[in-house]
Amino acid sequence: MPFALRDPIRVDALLAEVVAPERGGTALFLGTVRRGPDDGPVVRIEYSAYPEMLEAEFTRIVSEAHARWPEARVTARHRLGDVPLGEASIAIAAAAPHRGDAFDACRYVIEEAKQRLPVWKREVLADGATVWRDNAGGRVMGGVPPGGG
């Protein structure tokens, strides 16, 4: 199953991949699109990626989690394309025999994903302007298209 998808993330499908009778703890993390701190009303956020590397990097991260927590099962999705405010852009599910490993594996994957996945987001504002944002909320290289602003 590819990690990237363009439709809304189905949490039930994600959970079904990791939940099992021998795993008594399941942690689910959802990262949802939120309004930026400035620049006025955000209409939507467009996510784009380096798709081949996104799959490769996600595969490495999940493999690392499985190596560190061998009894855990972890899966994840990242949504690309237009994502409305309030909907999930990323989801991670981790299940393990006990809750500690489930929480730890889930936390590991989201933290590594934030640092490593080749994904970019562009805010589309109500006046049609667009702003590229990094993970700290900063504008990327001014964020204004060439010749603009």
Next chain:
Amino acid sequence: MAALRVRCRLFARYAEVVGREEVVLDLPADAVVADAIALLRRQVPRGDVLPERPLVAVNLAHVLHTERLRDGDELALLPPLAGG
């Protein structure tokens, strides 16, 4: 005569400022990633707008600027990441 040819991909804001998503670079045999970026910034119109030390990947994995390149490699310049 160039000793190795690298396909360089640009994404998101970097593709926007340069106006291209892909550039082919011909480099000497002993080239490292930093050499490819320097050439890209000289060779492509508006290339000098790109940062001198961007995040980079070779063949779908993050690498340092000291990484040696091989013929046929796919180099990618990655704008500041915003996944998650």
